Amino acid sequence: MGTVKAKTDTRVEAQVTGRVLKVLVRPGDTVKAGDDLVVLDSRASQARLERSRQAESSASSMVSQSRDVLAAAKAAFAKAESTYKRMSTLHDQKVVTAEEVEKAESAYLQAKAGLGQAEQGVAAAQARAREAGKVVQEAEIGLGYTTIKAQESGEVAKRLAEPGDLAFPGKELLSLQTGGSLQLEAMVRESLISQVRLGDSLSVIVSALDGTEPLVGTVDEIEPLADPVTRSFLVQVRLPVVPGLYPGMFGRLMVPLGEEEIILVPESAVVRVGQLETVMVKTEAGWQSVYVRTGEVHDQRVEILSGLSGGETVGLAVGGGQ
Incomplete structure (x- = not known):
């Protein structure tokens, strides 16, 4: 004994928590891959996406500002480096004093430190921008999850959600029979x-x-x-x-257990009178009526359980005669 089942039974669940707004299918409906099945309330997901986009825009502005600071730091460093080298050369020529060289060196070191800080600021701003971009991507994916689509073609077997129900991961909303x-x-x-x-x-x-x-x-x-x-x-x-x-x-x-030989005669060869069953068999002395016991019918032929041994010639009833 067994039960007929679909080759593939797909549970349709929500991947985000939200209130069900629409259920677009009913049991018996045929759906194709990509068809909309259930629509959830997307206002919270939309607000989350807008906030993440604002954060991404702010992070992009910080990257732009940090790059401007880096450009100014590079210019200041290049100027301080050039001045320091020139003052060192003039000091070797006994043109400027050691105090002036030390002042130029101090400005050079400060500019170098400022350049390093500016480079770190750009790297930090870029990291924040990348993180903000990932948050936007996650928010976009979350918004996409508010419309539940069919992953495969199939037939809707069960509808377990109605508008107003709360959907969340793990709760079955629909059951689809797929696999064909x-x-x-x-x-x-x-x-x-x-x-x-x-x-x-x-x-x-x-x-x-x-x-x-x-x-x-x-x-x-x-x-x-x-x-x-x-x-x-x-x-x-x-x-x-x-x-x-x-x-x-x-x-x-x-499940077949094996094979056996049985005796079959056409159904029209069996004559039934009450509970008695007979078959006309041709012998050397002519046609004789033989009592038989019948079994199952196999494609308009009936099985003879007793009365015949096989190989006999039987008569068929045609138009009420033999």
């Missing part, structure tokens, strides 16, 4: 599992599909670990596309 086909999941007891192999074509009977022949499914997966309570293995059988077949239906997986 259905399968039967059946528990096969350990005494039969040796008869089932991957790729086997097995018959599946779904009682809800009245008047149809058994379905032919393909064994896609066999779990190699038995349930310790039931001593059975989970077998998944891919089913063909059949109108009226839906997930949740009850089904039976037919």
Whole structure:
């Protein structure tokens, strides 16, 4: 015994917390990848994005200002360095005093320190700008999460949210059946599992599909670990596309135990009078009526459980005669 299930059952959840504004689908709707499914209240996410963009703009202004400071520091350093070198040369020539050289050296060292501070200021401003950019990116992603889209094409199986509900990560809002086909999941007891192999074509009977022949499914997966309570293995059988077949239906997986020879005669060869069943058999002496006991019907032929041994010639009822 087993249950018809979708090959893939996808839980649709929110990735951010928010109030549900719209649920755009209902059970039975077919959706394509990228279609909008649920819309959440985006006002908080929009405000967060605006604040982060303002912070990014402020950080960009600080980078621009720090670069201006760096340019001025470079100019001051270049001037102080040139002056210091010139004063050193003049001191060697006994043109200026040592005190003047020391003054030029002090200005040079101060300009060098100022240049280092300006370079550090630019690096810090750039780091803040990069961080602000990441915050903007996160806010944009968060805003995008307020519209929940279908990741794969499929059919809506369950709707678990309505407008006004609070959505948050971990809470299922919708259930989608994806994968394109259905399968039967059946528990096969350990005494039969040796008869089932991957790729086997097995018959599946779904009682809800009245008047149809058994379905032919393909064994896609066999779990190699038995349930310790039931001593059975989970077998998944891919089913063909059949109108009226839906997930949740009850089904039976037919596992062949072996082969046997049986006697079959056309249904029209069996004459029933009350509970008695007879078949006309041709013998050397002519046609004789033989009592038989019948079994299952196989494609307009009935199984003879007793009364015939096989190989006899039987008569068919045609138009009320033989």
